[in-house]
Amino acid sequence: MPDRPTLVLLPGALQASASLTPLASALAPFADVLLLDLPGHGGQIIPDVLRSWEIAAAVVTELDRRNVARAHVFGYSLGGYVGLLLARAHPERVAGVFAHATKLAWTPEVAAREVRGLNPDRILEKAPAFAATLQQAHTPQDWQLLTRRVADLLTELGENPAVTDSVLRALKVPVQLSLGDQDRMVSLEETVAAYRALARGRLLVLPGVTHPFEHAVQERLAPEIHAFLQAAEEVHA
Template sequence: MSDALPIDLHYLDQPSDAHADATPMVVIHGLLGSADNWRSQLKVWQASRRVIAVDLRNHGRSPHAEGMSYAQMSADVVALLDKLGLSQVHLVGHSMGGKVAISLARQHPDRVASLVVADIAPVAYQHGHDDVFAALERVREGQPANRREADELLAEHVDSRPTRLFLATNLVRSEQGGLKLRVGLDYIRQDYEAIIGLPSGEAPYNGPTLVLRGDESPYVSDAMLPALREVLPTARVVTLKQAGHWLHADQPEAFQQSVDAFLAAQIS
């Protein structure tokens, strides 16, 4: 692991004037996502507490840097908490962001009031993004002038229209007027083994924990539950119907209601 200092993450900060004393929530996106993906949920949660959504390294508007280990990414988030003066937060993490949240909770349990893990287990996964990486590489090589051209390039490797729309959120306008990737694709691919690997930390996190999984997703199978409970022994596992891996997009109301009910059961 690199000994480099944590990087300064970009983030969206939504204050809640009516509930300024409530424990804030920090939301962490998944692989190739960004804080922007959570804007609709942020507006809902903002009614009850301050909500901060981060862009992890090599994602969104955050800097690109070598190293995608969970120790490094969780250290980046802890540095942001320190910067914002947040001693304790409710953590919500989806997919890769869920492993970042688990890592942070295991390493700094005093900083985590509660933990919500969305459709990921603390296990090592198999390779599953070769087509996605190939599609993004094709866009980088093709230098599309507009989103229609970008979608055609993505479609050479990815059949799913919803997946292509998600990947297209990583495109921004270049100085030359075309579209370019804003993700640190090379760094992500270089450390992909760490991304699909285990979260960091040794001890279990014994604080309040909610694990949400989609009934159409394989990411948190019943076979993984024993390993999950070794790391998150207090976890309550809730399955959302008609939801895949992007369960917060597939069933936004059910997702928000589950998180809201869980947080309401906490002290703050």
């Protein structure tokens, strides 16, 4: 009986790993699933600065702690970005990357637009239910401080994107990019451009799906991730 693949699930910015529980449950029959929080998220101590490469390094540290030599990575939004960085920096540790709704075309203008929605005072005023969700997800840490750190991270990505065309072209592992055709943050054009840069890329577009990774979308995507795992495992067999 072949060993079960290990699958790391990485949530998006300002999400706790618990938000991916439906996906983890759906994939548990097919893989050893690890739900990991990004640094500063899910109650972890918030770093003075969040940087994409350092987030990727933190994931490697956690894999070391759990004695995981090699794993597939699924990442939603920023989690997918981190997964691609992991595959570039540590190709021996990553068997494949499935990135869903991951923004790959960063510019200062794009970052400024995204950061406008990350003002804690405005969130409290305009979206108190979202503020309460953030507080619950990241307790006992200060969600407002985390939100500011994430805003700084996005600003840095706008100035100095970490996943560039050259990074994508250098990836040797299987990579699948997916997005919803109604995603207002991630465009089909930028995702197709990234897919074309990949040596071993796959592309999936989900009709009627927006950016938020709701339970129904997770359940819908689970069979696609399972199929990707099977294909990637055959490559490594």
